[in-house]
Amino acid sequence: VGNRGRDTAPELALRRAVHALGMRYRVGIRPVAGLRRTADLVFARPKVVVFSDGCFWHGCPDHFKAPKSNVDYWQPKIERNRLRDQQTDEVLAAAGWLVIRVWQHESPLEAAARVAETVRRRVPSP
Numbered sequence: 396v397g398n399r400g401r402d403t404a405p406e407l408a409l410r411r412a413v414h415a416l417g418m419r420y421r422v423g424i425r426p427v428a429g430l431r432r433t434a435d436l437v438f439a440r441p442k443v444v445v446f447s448d449g450c451f452w453h454g455c456p457d458h459f460k461a462p463k464s465n466v467d468y469w470q471p472k473i474e475r476n477r478l479r480d481q482q483t484d485e486v487l488a489a490a491g492w493l494v495i496r497v498w499q500h501e502s503p504l505e506a507a508a509r510v511a512e513t514v515r516r517r518v519p520s521p
């Protein structure tokens with residue numbers, strides 16, 4: 396989504412919280428060739444990818460409300476974004492990636508704990 400800036404505050408808060416749990420990841424890369432959206436956090440070996448989704452742009456069921464002016468513009472636009480997110484998840488899943496989506500409204504600490512737990516579960520024990 397071009398209108399979505401990189402390194403938004405919720406993304407940074409999530410990264411910091413995940414980092415504080417001792418997890419190391421890559422930032423802002425495209426895990427699958429041809430996929431246009433870059434992931435916010437990428438754990439290459441366990442193949443886990445994290446997207447931090449803004450409540451407005453990604454159509455959060457709890458918080459998205461189309462602006463009163465121009466509903467006819469925003470409603471379909473956000474619908475397309477949601478569809479694109481679903482397609483992104485499908486492409487990644489087909490390539491063996493586990494996708495975690497974190498809403499902007501979620502507590503970064505709770506989301507980070509979920510991410511860390513998922514990544515650790517995916518890494519085969521020695």
Ligand SMILES: [Zn+2]
Nearest residue numbers: 450455458500
């Ligand atoms: Zn929300």
